[in-house]
Amino acid sequence: MFSLVQLECFIAVAEELHFGAAAERLRITQPPLSRQIQLLERELGALLFNRTSRRVEMTAAGASLLPSARRVLDLAAKMAVDVRRVASGAAGTLTVAYTAMAAQSALPLFIRRAAADMPDVSLVLRELVTTDQMDQLVKGTVDLGLLRPLVARPGIQTREIMSERMVAAIPAPSRLAQPTGPISLLDFEHERLLMYSPTEARYFHDLLLRLFAASGSQPVVIQYASQVPALLALVQAGLGLTLVPASAQRFAPEGVVFRDLDSNSPADRLNIVHLDVAWSEESTNPAVAKAVEMLTRPEASAVGALGDPQADAAEETPGTAPAP
Structure with missing residues (x-):
């Protein structure tokens, strides 16, 4: 099988139509260049150049090979660049x-x-x-x-x-949605709480348990869900209230009111959500x-x-x- 070196030598001679000029372009001496062309011709079983003492001409076989040889070298160069980019993570x-x-x-x-x-x-x-x-x-x-x-x-x-705080998500008709300003977790006492799944959303489930335990509040869990959007949909339907990360306010459905949690609560030091x-x-x-x-x-x-x-x-x- 011919090599990329042989194709590079062939292209140089084909473009220069002079072995001396091609050798100078490749920064090699003329004998090794001639040897590479001979090896390529032997591998392909075709004469690529007509050589005389005064000129070098490409044969029909050589002219046929030239565009393909250029594509192969271009592809090889691109392949090397692509491999290096993948290896570097780029x-x-x-x-x-x-x-x-x-x-x-x-x-x-x-x-x-x-x-x-x-x-x-x-x-x-x-x-x-x-x-x-x-x-x-x-x-x-x-x-x-x-x-x-x-x-x-x-x-x-x-x-x-990143990190952020939890906020209360409350149905708009609820009495807890009407005041402005922070809300205490004690206000959740005996309220209907929409809770995170203890398996699929264990991080939030455990966080809410710690928050309510630290505040001394005991809401009544009525339903579990694994994702914040599902809990907000339940809040929108008026089924209960919950706590969600503050960034959930970006996609709040209509009819859901958000209130910050009281920073003076004993539970405030626990009110942080990490990602x-x-x-x-x-x-x-x-x-x-x-x-x-x-x-x-x-x-x-x-x-x-x-x-x-x-x-x-x-x-x-x-x-x-x-x-x-």
């Missing part, structure tokens, strides 16, 4: 899983930054609850997860990328490291940089500085 495919709330907070800004910093990396997006994301990360079917911090899994690395990026230590996808670096840069991981409406607006508005 190209390839990245499968990213995210929770429903991450889709409304961290994910949009991540996608915009990936488009700017990793334009040749194709993103495959999958909405999964945190427990399912962990399972898929362990199996290697997901490269990156945007999830809530749970019990650590062997081989899975996590790093916080992490997670990846497998055994991942062989170079784009993972590049994406993690992008997500955890100081300007990206600070509260208010990922998932904050003011920061998003500042980034989308030319000439506007991010909110401090």
Whole structure:
């Protein structure tokens, strides 16, 4: 089989029609150049050049080979560039899983930054609850997860990328929706609480239990759901009230009122929701490291940089500085 070196020598002679000039162009001496052309002709079983003491002419076989030889060398050069880009994480495919709330907070800004910093990396997006994301990360079917911090899994690395507070989501007709200002968790006493699933939404389920226990309030759980949008739909229907991350206010359905929680409550120190990026230590996808670096840069991981409406607006508005 002929080599890329032989094709490169052939193209140089074909374009220069002079062995001396072609050798100078390739920075080699003329004898090895002639040898490569002879080997190529022997491999192809065809004479590529008519040589005389005064001139060099391409044969019909040589003229036929030239465009194909150029395409092969161009393809080889592109292949080398593509391989280097994939190896550096600048190209390839990245499968990213995210929770429903991450889709409304961290994910949009991540996608915009990936488009700017990793334009040749194709993103495959999958909405999964945190427990399912962990399972898929362990199996290697997901490269990156945007999830809530749970019990650590062997081989899975996590790093916080944003945090926010929980707020009360209340049906508009409720007596608790009428006042303005912060609301105390004690006001939830004996109210109908829409609760997070203890299996599929264990992070939020456990957080609400801690918040109500710290405040001494005992609402009545009437229904469970695994996702914030489903809970907000139940609130909209007037079935009860719940607590959701503050970023949920972005996609609030009509008829749902949000109120901040009292910062003077004994439970206030517990009122913080974290979102992490997670990846497998055994991942062989170079784009993972590049994406993690992008997500955890100081300007990206600070509260208010990922998932904050003011920061998003500042980034989308030319000439506007991010909110401090």
